[in-house]
Amino acid sequence: MAMLCMSITPSLTTPPTSTATVEVNKAKQVKSRVLILGATGRVGGSTALALSKLSPDLQLLLGGRNKDKGESMVATIGANSEFAQVNIDDAKSLEAILSDVDLVVHTAGPFQQAEKCSVLEAAIRTQTAYMDVCDDTSYAFRAKSYMDKAVAxxxxxxxxxxxxxxxxxxxxxxxxxxxxxxxxxEPQRLRFYYYTAGSGGAGPTILATSFLLLGEEVVAYNKGKRIELKPYTGKLNIDFGKGIGKKDVYLLNLPEVKSTHEILGVPTVSARFGTAPFFWNWGMVAMTKLFPMEFLRDRNKVQQLVKLFDPSVRVVDGISGERVSMRVDLECSDGRHTLGLYSHKKLSVSVGVSTAAFALAILEGSTQPGVWFPEEPEGIAVEAREVLLQRASQGTINFVMNKAPWMVETDPKEVILGIYV
Known part of the structure; x- marks a missing residue:
């Protein structure tokens, strides 16, 4: 069970959801048919399993290229699931499948270096609700440019x-x-810290994503000014609390930095990521020095690196496990410093549960017409955030919100007379 400690004062809690509203939302789910693209991969497969557990009556269409893997997934999920052989680069066949579903969940990454938002374009043409698990800044803001078409x-x-x-x-x-x-x-500084042991058990796609990100300059914001930094620099040792402890994290170019800066209006924003064992971090630093950025931006060359490193990564994964943790820190002009912390034993499970939580929010009518980032209230309504976080935090070893750092860290700073110093 998750340790769900929202820790928000009564005046800050989200509006309660009525029983009638909950029942209506459940009814919407039951009648819905969801296509998961990339369902034969680690992220898509985990999402399908999570959706089948969170909402057993949903009709799931598992889209992928490998029929054998697809049929194996159907056998695992069982009732209310079927496989569809899909090539997302074939617009006509993709549209034909989309015309028969209520929502498409796009997990067929990596999204780095992708030149088109072909699935989103097909969803708009067929008037199908859409979501993706994109982790690339360029792709995310390209998707955002379809706002007017999605509204229309x-x-x-x-x-x-x-x-x-x-x-x-x-x-x-x-x-x-x-x-x-x-x-x-006023909020002044927002910092995202992420940690994953090994590859997180999430397969070669995640490995390719990590390598491709090493080929991108890191965009961060300092007092409202956009700055560019070298990837996998700026090391910090961050305390992720119970079950994880202190880990080294490094700067990476992630889309939430730009989107939260612009949407939430926080002047200073950055994101850092670290992995384990510690020598993987050394390896990532070495790659930024050994390979030119042009090499690390080439998807074909990166895929060759993935094939080379994947066997050894799998071996290390068996030793290191796949724990994952997210720490989000906010500092304000009045000295207030709060954080949110999410830790789970398995990334391969938690990524599916998290993605499924967004899918259910869309099906329940939380999202307005248009293309949105998760932090926008038109994407996930304020009153729907608590339910989404509750769903996403299922199975976590630690989940807290709006706590002072000393209350969750394994080695907190000294507290004197109630003041965090």
Whole structure:
């Protein structure tokens, strides 16, 4: 069971959801048919399993290229699931399948270096609700440029709706909302810290994503000014609390930095990521020095690296496990410092539960027509955030919101007379 400690004062809690509304939302789910693209992969497969457990009556269409893997997934999920062989680059066949579903969940990454938002375009043409687990800044803001077309087609769409980015964006939005509700100071600095042991058990796609990100300059914001930094620099040792402890994290170019800066209006924003064992971090630093950025931006060359490193990564995964943790810190002008913390034993499970939580929010009518980031209230309504976080945090070893750092860290700073110093 998750340790769900929302820890929000009564004046900051989200509006309660009526029993009648909950029943209507459940009815919407039952009648819905969902296509999961990339369902034969680790992220898509985990999402399908999570959806089948969270909402057993949903009709799931598992889209992928490998028929054997697809049929194996159907056998695992059982009733209310079927496989569809799909090539997302074939617009006509993709549209034919989309015309028969209520929502498409796009997990067929990596999204880095992708030149088109072909699935979103097909969803708009067929008037199908859409979401993706994009973790690339360029792709995410390209998807955002389809806003007017999505509104005209009257379809809701959310981009970057996975675990991180995704749940981390919603956590940030809630921290900012809670801070502003007290009217004591303005949010000044927002920092995202992520940790995953090994590859997180999430397969070669995640490995490819990590390598491709090493080929991108890191975009961060300092007092409202956009700055560019070298990837996998700026090391910090961050305390992720119970079950994880202190880990080294490094700068990476992630879309939630730009989106939360612009949408939540926080002037200083950055994101860092770290992995384990510690020598993987050394390896990532070495790659940024050994390979030119042009090499790391080439998807074909990166795929060759993935094939080379994947066997050894699998071996290490068996030793290191796949724990994952997200820490989101907010500092305000009045000295207030709060955080949200999410830790889970298995990334391969938590990413599916998190993605499924967004899918259910869309099906329940939380999302307005248009293309939205998770932190936008038109994407996930303020009153729907608590339910989303509750769903996404199922199975966590630690989940807290709006706590002072000393209350969750394994080695907190000294507390004197109630003041965190």
């Amino acid at each position: 087609a009257n379809i809701p769409a959310i981009t970057t709706a996975g675990i991180y980015p995704g749940v981390s964006n919603v956590m940030a939005a809630e921290l900012v909302r809670a801070a502003r509700s007290e009217n004591k100071g």
